Amino acid sequence: MKKLAIAATTLLAVVGTARADSVLVLNSEEASYSILSRSTRTELVRLPVGREPHHLMPTPDGKEVLIGSTATNELLALDSKTGERRRVVSNIIDPYQLGFSGDGKWFVTVAYRLDHVDIFHADGFRLAGRIFIDGLPSHMAFDTESKTVFVSLQQSGRLAAFDLATQTLKWNVPVGNTPAGVLVLPDNKRVLVALTGEDGVVVVDPKDGKVTGRLQTGKGAHNFWPKGDGRHWFLSNRVEGTVSMIDTQDMRVAGSIKVPGGPDCMDITADGKELWVTQRFLRRVAVVDLEQMKVVASIPVGKSPHGVYMLKSGPAAPGAPVSPAGGPLRAVSTGSGTTR
Amino acid sequence: MGELTDLWVGVQNWLFETFVGPVIFWLGQMAWYEPAYSAVEFVMLGVVQIVVIALGMRFFERRWPLEKAGDDRLIGVDRVYTVLNKLGIVPFAIFVITYPISQEIELLMRSWGMAPPRLERLLPWLGDNVLASFLVYFVLYDFAAYWLHRAQHAVPWWWALHSLHHSQRRMTVWSDDRNHVLDDFLMTLALVLFSQMVGVQPGEYVSILMVGRLIESWSHANVDMSFGKVGERLVVGPRFHRLHHALANPDERHIHDHNFAPVFPIWDILFGTAIYDGKQRPTGVDDPRVDADNGRGWVVQQVTVFGRFLRAVTPRFLRAPVQPGLRPPAE
Numbered sequence: 001m002k003k004l005a006i007a008a009t010t011l012l013a014v015v016g017t018a019r020a021d022s023v024l025v026l027n028s029e030e031a032s033y034s035i036l037s038r039s040t041r042t043e044l045v046r047l048p049v050g051r052e053p054h055h056l057m058p059t060p061d062g063k064e065v066l067i068g069s070t071a072t073n074e075l076l077a078l079d080s081k082t083g084e085r086r087r088v089v090s091n092i093i094d095p096y097q098l099g100f101s102g103d104g105k106w107f108v109t110v111a112y113r114l115d116h117v118d119i120f121h122a123d124g125f126r127l128a129g130r131i132f133i134d135g136l137p138s139h140m141a142f143d144t145e146s147k148t149v150f151v152s153l154q155q156s157g158r159l160a161a162f163d164l165a166t167q168t169l170k171w172n173v174p175v176g177n178t179p180a181g182v183l184v185l186p187d188n189k190r191v192l193v194a195l196t197g198e199d200g201v202v203v204v205d206p207k208d209g210k211v212t213g214r215l216q217t218g219k220g221a222h223n224f225w226p227k228g229d230g231r232h233w234f235l236s237n238r239v240e241g242t243v244s245m246i247d248t249q250d251m252r253v254a255g256s257i258k259v260p261g262g263p264d265c266m267d268i269t270a271d272g273k274e275l276w277v278t279q280r281f282l283r284r285v286a287v288v289d290l291e292q293m294k295v296v297a298s299i300p301v302g303k304s305p306h307g308v309y310m311l312k313s314g315p316a317a318p319g320a321p322v323s324p325a326g327g328p329l330r331a332v333s334t335g336s337g338t339t340r
Numbered sequence: 341m342g343e344l345t346d347l348w349v350g351v352q353n354w355l356f357e358t359f360v361g362p363v364i365f366w367l368g369q370m371a372w373y374e375p376a377y378s379a380v381e382f383v384m385l386g387v388v389q390i391v392v393i394a395l396g397m398r399f400f401e402r403r404w405p406l407e408k409a410g411d412d413r414l415i416g417v418d419r420v421y422t423v424l425n426k427l428g429i430v431p432f433a434i435f436v437i438t439y440p441i442s443q444e445i446e447l448l449m450r451s452w453g454m455a456p457p458r459l460e461r462l463l464p465w466l467g468d469n470v471l472a473s474f475l476v477y478f479v480l481y482d483f484a485a486y487w488l489h490r491a492q493h494a495v496p497w498w499w500a501l502h503s504l505h506h507s508q509r510r511m512t513v514w515s516d517d518r519n520h521v522l523d524d525f526l527m528t529l530a531l532v533l534f535s536q537m538v539g540v541q542p543g544e545y546v547s548i549l550m551v552g553r554l555i556e557s558w559s560h561a562n563v564d565m566s567f568g569k570v571g572e573r574l575v576v577g578p579r580f581h582r583l584h585h586a587l588a589n590p591d592e593r594h595i596h597d598h599n600f601a602p603v604f605p606i607w608d609i610l611f612g613t614a615i616y617d618g619k620q621r622p623t624g625v626d627d628p629r630v631d632a633d634n635g636r637g638w639v640v641q642q643v644t645v646f647g648r649f650l651r652a653v654t655p656r657f658l659r660a661p662v663q664p665g666l667r668p669p670a671e
């Protein structure tokens with residue numbers, strides 16, 4: 001009994017003190033999430049969550065982070081600073097990818113396996129409209145005016161745009177083989193789509209979906225993450241085993257980092273010094289030193305780690321740039337993952 | 341343990357990134373990227389199992405054989421079954437068919453809002469203990485496998501398929517995989533659906549298969565061994581399972597309808613089908629048509645057993661007049 005008490009106290013102490021510099025990682029094939037210490041680069045605790053957790057997203061007020069438990073049709077809300085469990089939001093069908101519009105009014109989920117896009121009023125998660133669309137909807141991004149959400153369709157190789165207010169399809173166009181990550185640039189004039197079945201990204205005009213450009217990055221181009229300067233974005237290349245840094249102003253690859261093991265979702269530390277990348281196949285999370293532009297640590301976690309999130313954030317500063325899926329710039333893993 | 345996991349995952353990743361991943365990419369089938377990675381692990385597990393059987397279990401058979409004499413030529417085909425199954429050739433074919441079916445059923449249920457949560461929601465303490473969680477899901481999985489096994493014996497057309505497994509007169513550690521592909525398919529589909537229903541995670545499923553199939557291979561060994569008086573009531577061993585393969589005789593016409601459990605004998609004990617008498621019996625099926633499987637190769641066995649299955653599903657009035665029982669005749 002005494003041992004149990006000591007163990008419980010120790011666990012509480014570890015979990016309790018871990019938050020200031022902790023990192024959350026979703027182990028998609030283990031129905032669990034890991035909490036890691038950024039400073040010691042170790043896994044502190046592993047806790048159960050629903051089934052097939054892939055992605056997560058902070059709420060617009062920054063107080064909670066929502067984990068999508070796809071196979072149990074629910075969201076688990078954690079305190080975004082402490083990681084403690086707050087509540088479960090039920091009846092969110094197949095929440096594979098999730099995101100809030102920049103104005104915080106809309107909450108959108110894409111049901112990867114069930115082929116539909118659900119648009120909710122963010123207040124109370126009230127379903128406004130469900131749009132069925134073939135082709136494995138996977139990743140999403142909002143325009144900066146919070147009027148449109150762009151969704152990639154992996155199987156059909158298309159990108160679709162939906163009007164948030166009317167929950168209707170605006171256009172649906174072919175963009176390339178296995179499109180995954182979607183990024184709306186701050187000028188709201190270009191949408192980048194990563195082509196996992198090819199070796200780079202295409203530039204799409206958000207007005208009509210016309211492909212206007214192309215950039216080679218690496219095989220299996222998959223998912224974006226902002227560097228935080230409004231100009232550079234990171235892009236994971238799953239087959240190539242690299243992370244490219246894209247200069248979106250000049251539309252060129254400004255740097256490349258070798259990250260083995262099917263790199264997928266990313267998040268950047270608040271000081272901008274480290275990029276954390278899930279290594280799906282290696283059951284690890286890589287820590288990239290952005291000064292050296294190389295992996296300096298790789299931390300064991302659970303099976304098929306997918307979403308990653310720095311537990312730290314408060315509300316986004318007014319006027320702060322938005323992440324690929326619309327949340328506060330540094331507080332999310334909208335990433336995605338697709339090729340499950 | 342961490343180093344072992346690293347080694348395992350490192351090999352899996354190397355095999356995938358060097359050989360499999362580029363092919364998937366080249367074929368433009370990136371939607372299969374993750375399943376293909378899991379398939380590599382499945383093949384690796386098969387290699388490990390073959391090595392354990394060939395080097396570990398065979399040692400006991402050679403050192404302490406139960407049946408010292410017999411026609412060893414009968415064993416060869418079982419080795420073929422084992423290699424085809426463990427290296428994923430048969431499972432791959434089954435997966436290609438099973439995956440979309442199980443997906444559709446799961447998705448249909450989920451679209452109806454039927455998404456059973458994992459047991460951890462009901463028993464939170466399970467989430468804090470990986471081993472306990474694994475054991476609970478393993479026991480549940482075995483429970484389903486026990487009842488499916490009973491169905492294999494009770495349903496005539498299923499017995500027509502499953503009798504191939506029982507027809508072997510020379511049981512060895514290679515005998516476990518001796519099954520008709522249709523029988524494998526039905527069992528796989530049922531167990532995958534059950535696993536999805538109760539919330540077995542892919543990682544756990546692989547572990548369950550790994551441990552479970554090794555125990556089942558061992559339970560077919562040609563040795564008169566058990567895990568001891570208490571142990572043989574906890575885990576199935578060769579002595580317990582051999583009775584399940586016993587040849588029916590006039591005094592025990594349904595002897596093979598006992599000791600069904602794949603891994604945990606508790607199911608036989610609970611449901612009144614356990615026999616612990618320690619007697620040694622010859623194995624096989626007392627039906628000449630089924631016994632004729634012995635000596636045939638893999639292809640001929642598959643074809644002839646499928647014929648047995650077709651006859652069994654054909655309505656009685658359409659069948660040929662003479663149908664000597666596919667199952668041992670009733671008492």
